[in-house]
Amino acid sequence: MAINDDDNLQELEGLADQLDDKSPSFDINQLPKSFQTFLKDNAIDPQIYSIVRLPRYIRWNTHIPEPQLPTLAQLKQQLHTDDVWQVPGLTGFFGIGPTSTRLVDIPAYKDKKVFGIDLSSAVAVEALEIDKDDHLLDVCCAPGAKLCMMANLLGHQGTGTATGVDIAAHRLATCRSLIRKYKIGQRIRLYEADATTFSLTAPLRLGAKTLSKKGDSPPADDHSDSRNTDDQPPPAKKPKTEQAVQKPFWASRLLRTSGNDPVRLYDKVLVDAECTHDGSISHILKYEKWGWDAFESNFMDTHRLNTICELQRNLMKQGWAMLRTGGIMVYSTCSLTIKQNEENVAWFLTEHPEAHLEPVPLSSQLGIRLAEIKKVQTTGAIQDLMNQHCVRFDPLLSNTSGFFLAKFTKSAK
Numbered sequence: 001m002a003i004n005d006d007d008n009l010q011e012l013e014g015l016a017d018q019l020d021d022k023s024p025s026f027d028i029n030q031l032p033k034s035f036q037t038f039l040k041d042n043a044i045d046p047q048i049y050s051i052v053r054l055p056r057y058i059r060w061n062t063h064i065p066e067p068q069l070p071t072l073a074q075l076k077q078q079l080h081t082d083d084v085w086q087v088p089g090l091t092g093f094f095g096i097g098p099t100s101t102r103l104v105d106i107p108a109y110k111d112k113k114v115f116g117i118d119l120s121s122a123v124a125v126e127a128l129e130i131d132k133d134d135h136l137l138d139v140c141c142a143p144g145a146k147l148c149m150m151a152n153l154l155g156h157q158g159t160g161t162a163t164g165v166d167i168a169a170h171r172l173a174t175c176r177s178l179i180r181k182y183k184i185g186q187r188i189r190l191y192e193a194d195a196t197t198f199s200l201t202a203p204l205r206l207g208a209k210t211l212s213k214k215g216d217s218p219p220a221d222d223h224s225d226s227r228n229t230d231d232q233p234p235p236a237k238k239p240k241t242e243q244a245v246q247k248p249f250w251a252s253r254l255l256r257t258s259g260n261d262p263v264r265l266y267d268k269v270l271v272d273a274e275c276t277h278d279g280s281i282s283h284i285l286k287y288e289k290w291g292w293d294a295f296e297s298n299f300m301d302t303h304r305l306n307t308i309c310e311l312q313r314n315l316m317k318q319g320w321a322m323l324r325t326g327g328i329m330v331y332s333t334c335s336l337t338i339k340q341n342e343e344n345v346a347w348f349l350t351e352h353p354e355a356h357l358e359p360v361p362l363s364s365q366l367g368i369r370l371a372e373i374k375k376v377q378t379t380g381a382i383q384d385l386m387n388q389h390c391v392r393f394d395p396l397l398s399n400t401s402g403f404f405l406a407k408f409t410k411s412a413k
């Protein structure tokens with residue numbers, strides 16, 4: 001099935017609206033045989049697809065001044081239910097239980113004061129510890145729920161920017177629509193590119209302001225770091241002209257003629273990798289309406305399944321090459337497979353001695369249960385670190401979409 005912009009927009013609104021509450025419980029025997037085999041091969045419990053009433057989550061659009069944003073009481077009143085709660089530790093982030101009122105119909109949503117984003121996705125963005133002056137790189141950014149939250153966290157005050165990269169133009173178009181819809185694009189630029197080779201460095205200017213002249217210039221070791229990173233073509237060696245000619249798919253007025261600082265790497269990188277999407281329950285179950293044939297050709301393609309881990313590793317590798325020393329990279333997928341999660345993290349830590357797995361601070365405060373980290377063939381030290389620091393959201397346990405994340409910091413080599 002060719003997925004067009006409208007489908008993509010629906011997909012994203014779907015993050016906010018999930019399945020409607022009249023959905024009957026789903027018979028897992030309806031899942032296509034190829035998918036059932038995939039689940040079995042990857043030790044994923046098919047029962048997760050019997051959960052059709054996961055809570056929905058929304059976040060304040062914090063580009064709007066706080067006094068205008070809806071309170072918990074107002075959201076309860078607009079949604080006609082008391083089953084709305086403030087998620088502990090996440091200001092302006094609310095869970096919504098079953099209700100017959102559609103989220104898209106409430107004033108707060110229509111006025112773009114809130115947008116839909118799953119709790120697990122929000123934890124991945126929070127793990128980046130975004131500061132107003134950070135330069136962010138969002139690898140695989142479309143359709144853009146996480147980029148919206150990243151833009152919100154950058155805010156209006158500092159000199160930070162966000163660069164989103166995605167290979168699919170139609171999905172980037174959805175991302176652009178969202179940015180416009182929520183009026184959060186002042187510091188964003190989007191590139192249509194293969195993120196496994198994307199090597200444009202952080203912006204040089206924000207409007208008339210030259211970014212690297214102030215106290216925000218890169219640490220001295222960024223030069224050596226970018227020269228020596230991995231076996232990727234080092235970003236600092238790219239001729240300026242080549243950097244200048246790559247036109248963004250879309251950029252805010254402040255970043256339209258910005259060019260790229262030849263030596264400035266990104267402070268934070270999110271690699272929300274392309275994956276088999278098996279943890280994204282609401283999305284998978286939409287194929288009940290759209291047709292399982294489309295699902296099989298979109299997701300169960302043998303070549304895709306055989307090459308997805310290689311793609312993910314290359315995305316991580318290039319994201320890492322674009323990260324400055326001292327920066328943070330978050331790797332995440334909406335898959336529950338061990339191969340796309342723990343095995344990739346163990347591989348990455350083995351390949352990159354300068355990568356340090358870090359705790360995800362919020363994950364223990366959310367008032368939900370997390371799943372155990374799976375065991376893989378690696379050293380005891382790496383397995384222990386993964387057990388302590390990686391985060392697995394499992395629909396059956398956590399009552400969220402299936403999601404995995406790992407947070408790394410980068411030290412000098």
Ligand SMILES: C[S@@+](CC[C@H](N)C(=O)[O-])C[C@H]1O[C@@H](n2cnc3c(N)ncnc32)[C@H](O)[C@@H]1O
Pocket residue numbers: 139140141142143144145146147165166167168171193194195196272273274275334
């Ligand atoms: C899981 S989705 C990302 C979701 C997104 N981060 C969000 O929050 O809405 C994966 C994305 O990866 C993109 N993608 C796949 N291969 C890519 C590549 N080689 N380079 C860049 N993007 C890629 C897909 O087009 C898709 O939009």
